[in-house]
Amino acid sequence: MNRLFRAEGIVLKSIKLNEADKIVTIFSDDHGKIKAIAKGVRKTKSQFGSSMENLTINRLLLYRGKNMNTISQSEIVNSFFSQSKDLFRYGLAIHCAEIVDKLTVEEDHNKRLYNLFKNLLLLLRDEQNPVLLTESFKWKLFTLLGYKPELERCIHCHSIFNKEGHYIFDITKGGISCFSCQKNAGYYQIKMSNYLLKLLQRIQDADLKKIHNKKIDEPILNELGKIADIYLKYHFEIENQSKHFLNRLKLFK
């Protein structure tokens, strides 16, 4: 059995193992999430250079050990860390890396998710509306993980939405309900305007790089983010630590 394997991967996070080494968590194209030891990475003259910094995209050669993989070689394809001078954008990218880490299991490959995450990092540097891009990423991620919300028809009476008005997004049922089917809104049943519903439909259908609607008001973006976060909490039982950090950063924007 050949124990060496190649992958392209994005560094999600790393933890210190000892004075010289780190355990790095990487989300890769063909092998899904991988944990691997980067030997000597903490030394000043390490062969890895800055390739093991968070969010760096690398071409990797890895060795599959009995208990743990080891990184033999790395070559930087793209480095978000060195190119993003913008702390807020960096925070948004870390926020998404945390979500990818929490929603994936080791060695369960999902190439479409890899491509989506890679595209997000590449677009995030220059995108004029980085918050819209990040929120769009989350909604697309739900779809790729099999939690696509129903946005075309009422989840109860199955009528197609074509009228102007307000709807209720029922987080627990994963979709939109018309007002005649569900009149009461609670914590998990959120009122949604026709405008927000249209925006969500567009996000679901369009490619990430085509979502360039730069004139979306901040309250709409906040609403989009709020619903995504409750969706994450309810369906995946996760709450992002980095979200609190981001909220603090917003104050200094």
Ligand SMILES: [Zn+2]
């Ligand atoms: Zn209905």
